[in-house]
Amino acid sequence: MPLTVEEMSDRFEIQDLIVGYCYAVDSSDWDALDRFFMPDAVIDYSEMVGVSGGLQEIKRFLAESLTPILAFQHAVSTTQYTFNGDRAQTKTACYNPMTVSNGGKADTLVFGLWYIHDFVRTAEGWRISRLYEQKCYSMNVPDWLAAQLPA
Template sequence: MAGQPTLESLHKRLQLLEDKDELNTLLNHYCNTADDHKWDEYAATFTPDGVLGFENWGEIVGRDKISAAAGGAENRFQGLQHSMTNMQFTINEDTASARCYLWFAATMDTTKPHEYHAFGGHYRFQFKRTSEGWRISRMQLSKVWAQNEDTEGVFGA
């Protein structure tokens, strides 16, 4: 019968769906561990030689340095919220890329939630399939907007 999917094509489609689900789960874990101030777990979402890129920080390479940089910037906030939307994945066997949007908000004191700093921008990710599963090999964040002042200037004006 013409037009009927083959077992091989169904397997490829299923693998693509499983990969997208695992990548989505990885990025949710990336956000949740940051919100929980679990910097070693956050860094473990990267490959051992992974690169974290943010315009004011330059490129930070390796899990230990990623953990230290992220914790150093964000531990001052009592409340953190990292939200990603519009995730779009492109998968090519054992590598993948993604683009999505970040909406970030932070408050020094959760009893004063009206005193916060927020910003948003574009994420671009590169991923590698590893023995641990998918991991981030490169992250680049470009800030587009900001609301309220980051009084310490860690995330730029």
Template sequence: MPALTLQDLLDRAGIDDAINAYSHALDQREWRFLEKGFTKDAQITLLDRDQVLDLDGLVELLSGNDATRLGGQHLLGNTWYEIDGDTAHTVTETYWTTLQTSEEADRYLLIRGTAMYVDDLVRTEDGWRIARRALALKSVTRDLVPVREDDLENIRHTLTKDSWYKS
């Protein structure tokens, strides 16, 4: 493998910003961040559901559990980059967890999963953006768990902040 150039490293950083924008948009419900990660006409394919969504459809789907959602986190792991001029293909491993209320008293639904984000990106005037994403689900578990009252209070306190971002 040839040595990476400064431009290679800058491209990787810009691509990482686009990929990270999705996690921040989803985890903090800051949907405006999607435009920092995706092209306006992006297509997102959920392979496990055989479903293709645009950005509006994605927000609608992901907002579906807002009434019961206490929090979530999408952690990005290793990314493989194939960059060719103004286009790129990446594969990123991800792990996520979501905590939701349940119908059982004193029990909360903890969902954990792993997946791959398989992205085709383009360089735009505003930086790298994802034009196509395929979400390949690898594992998912759902458990009803107890949560201590003081932990629950701290989690809910975190949710009272309008935004953690300055811009």
């Protein structure tokens, strides 16, 4: 069935939120996350790094945990959408290479994951109400870092 103009607009707006989240994280612009998430959003990184919490808690976690990372980049693609009135859910593939340093030696590793987002339509437009990161694969994770991550 063809999409309506409103459905296409909703998809573009939601895709902009997903990409905006990635760019905010990749540029360490933690305050920018406020533009994408509901104030009471739940962000669940428990499968990837063992942390889950509210927006302010996660902003602090990201600022602390990503500071030692030399470089990282989130690339998203192949988003599936499900709409139910003023609520939506997406599942998006994410490819996340990172360069980490351990005693002067740099390692580049890759995480493949699924972003599962819940969205709510507000007077200001769509906002993320929940983000869940689901593990898919990892490559070249150094033993010292793998020991710190959930099994």
